[in-house]
Amino acid sequence: MAMSTRTALGSAAVSALTVLGLVTPAQARRVDARPDTAELGRELRKLEWRSGGVVSMSRIGESNQGRPVWGARVGHGPVRILYITQQHGNEPLGTPAALRFLAATGVGRTAAQRWLRSRVTVDVVVRANPDGHEHDWRYNHDPSARPGHGKPRKGYDLNRYHDPHIPPADNPATEAGLIQRHYAGFRPEIVVDYHMQGRYVLGDGREITASLMWPTTPGVTPSAGAFARQIAVVAQRAMTAAGGTVTQFPGGEYRGIARNAYGLCGSGSVLVELSDLGAEHERAQIDSALRAMLAVAWSAADGSVERVDPGAAERLPPRGEPLPDTDTTERAAD
Numbered sequence: 001m002a003m004s005t006r007t008a009l010g011s012a013a014v015s016a017l018t019v020l021g022l023v024t025p026a027q028a029r030r031v032d033a034r035p036d037t038a039e040l041g042r043e044l045r046k047l048e049w050r051s052g053g054v055v056s057m058s059r060i061g062e063s064n065q066g067r068p069v070w071g072a073r074v075g076h077g078p079v080r081i082l083y084i085t086q087q088h089g090n091e092p093l094g095t096p097a098a099l100r101f102l103a104a105t106g107v108g109r110t111a112a113q114r115w116l117r118s119r120v121t122v123d124v125v126v127r128a129n130p131d132g133h134e135h136d137w138r139y140n141h142d143p144s145a146r147p148g149h150g151k152p153r154k155g156y157d158l159n160r161y162h163d164p165h166i167p168p169a170d171n172p173a174t175e176a177g178l179i180q181r182h183y184a185g186f187r188p189e190i191v192v193d194y195h196m197q198g199r200y201v202l203g204d205g206r207e208i209t210a211s212l213m214w215p216t217t218p219g220v221t222p223s224a225g226a227f228a229r230q231i232a233v234v235a236q237r238a239m240t241a242a243g244g245t246v247t248q249f250p251g252g253e254y255r256g257i258a259r260n261a262y263g264l265c266g267s268g269s270v271l272v273e274l275s276d277l278g279a280e281h282e283r284a285q286i287d288s289a290l291r292a293m294l295a296v297a298w299s300a301a302d303g304s305v306e307r308v309d310p311g312a313a314e315r316l317p318p319r320g321e322p323l324p325d326t327d328t329t330e331r332a333a334d
């Protein structure tokens with residue numbers, strides 16, 4: 001059972017990458033890992049145009065400093081998936097991966113692409129925290145705030161302000177409120193939130209390329225918890241197949257963390273933390289995130305995610321020790 005599931009998933013992932021046109025190395029060179037937010041808007045407009053409107057962008061709201069927070073949609077199928085990137089401004093690589101995901105699934109009219117788009121609707125909040133990106137820090141921009149979670153004179157930690165008990169209108173963290181509103185309107189079955197962590201090694205010396213976690217807060221239904229672990233396994237296998245080393249992420253129980261909050265709301269909710277391996281590995285890390293995005297969409301489309309053993313997630317190793325001389329203080333938590 002486990003073996004046949006793995007084989008089915010493996011072939012689904014392979015066909016997702018080949019048929020959906022995983023970009024060539026030449027194309028990958030053109031990916032800007034850190035487009036500014038105006039450039040990001042231009043890239044999304046270009047995707048709308050190149051896809052003939054199959055990819056559609058929307059402005060889900062404005063940051064505290066007036067920058068657009070962009071949403072993008074691809075597909076029109078019954079299974080709804082939400083990807084979120086860059087809640088923490090200084091964790092950038094999910095954003096270029098999302099641009100590549102939109103291109104791979106939205107630009108082109110192959111049978112596989114059209115089939116995928118008929119099965120899933122994928123919304124992406126592309127760079128949830130444009131002010132934090134601009135300032136190259138974790139927080140949003142709210143220097144007069146005295147945040148319970150965040151940094152005085154900087155702003156709120158957006159990934160602590162998704163608690164379903166806080167209505168968006170009362171949410172002090174503006175951009176987290178935008179995500180809450182978007183979630184409430186879209187009601188996705190699947191939510192995957194892309195972050196970045198420091199550098200860690202396993203006991204055998206292998207460096208970790210990504211860590212994953214599912215909801216860990218009391219009150220998440222067993223079925224939502226199991227579904228999240230199935231999604232995590234799909235993401236892990238896609239990243240491992242590309243040479244990655246993936247572990248569990250030691251995340252906390254706090255309800256305001258998106259991973260926990262959207263699990264409490266009933267979605268299969270997963271955190272992906274890409275390791276910050278340095279400039280020479282950025283393209284590989286973007287590629288790895290793209291593979292996870294494609295595999296999750298594909299497995300939701302063909303239903304193979306529901307046949308995955310959720311226990312495989314719990315058998316992933318814990319994250320391991322930080323590399324010496326790396327700063328893990330700010331990125332110790334999701």
Ligand SMILES: [Zn+2]
Pocket residue numbers: 087088091159195196333334
């Ligand atoms: Zn983060």
